[in-house]
Amino acid sequence: MLQEHWILVANAGQARLWARRSMAEPLLALAEWVYPEARMKARDTERAPLGHSEYGRAGLAPHTELKQGHRNDFAQTLARHLREAALDKRMKALALVVSNPFLGELSRHLDASVQKTVCATHALDWTALKPQELAQRLRQDLLL
Numbered sequence: 001m002l003q004e005h006w007i008l009v010a011n012a013g014q015a016r017l018w019a020r021r022s023m024a025e026p027l028l029a030l031a032e033w034v035y036p037e038a039r040m041k042a043r044d045t046e047r048a049p050l051g052h053s054e055y056g057r058a059g060l061a062p063h064t065e066l067k068q069g070h071r072n073d074f075a076q077t078l079a080r081h082l083r084e085a086a087l088d089k090r091m092k093a094l095a096l097v098v099s100n101p102f103l104g105e106l107s108r109h110l111d112a113s114v115q116k117t118v119c120a121t122h123a124l125d126w127t128a129l130k131p132q133e134l135a136q137r138l139r140q141d142l143l144l
Helices: 063-087 102-109 131-142
Strands: 003-010 014-020 028-034 091-098 118-122
Touching: 003 063, 014 063, 028 063, 063 091, 063 102, 091 102, 091 131
Parallel strands: 003 091, 091 118
Antiparallel strands: 003 014, 014 028
8 A cells, every 4th residue: 555655753762653645634653663772771771780890980881872772773673664665665755753863863774765755854852742733733833
């Protein structure tokens, strides 16, 4: 089934993929991802805390690197899904409404088949919006 326009609304911890054929139509939910590791504190995802010794703090733990790794994994998951859809010609156009800095992370993983379909990119975190409010904001604010 060919979807005229897909809209990915995402941040580093969750994403929803929507579709519609025209701005007058309601949004149709296609997929949803939740990646809780991106929101966890690094100490909760490690077996042993880094940067500590029995005598006190030995140095700073690479918490930023761990969080970056989780964001990278999630971005790759989303990019794979979008690539499959682009190759199967299930989408004609794709709009990205993705929070910063996750937008950059995701963009690095999008291959040429997906990049050719991208018609709009907005660095916004609208993942908390309800579907009706999202549809209204997409129409009014972004003309999508």
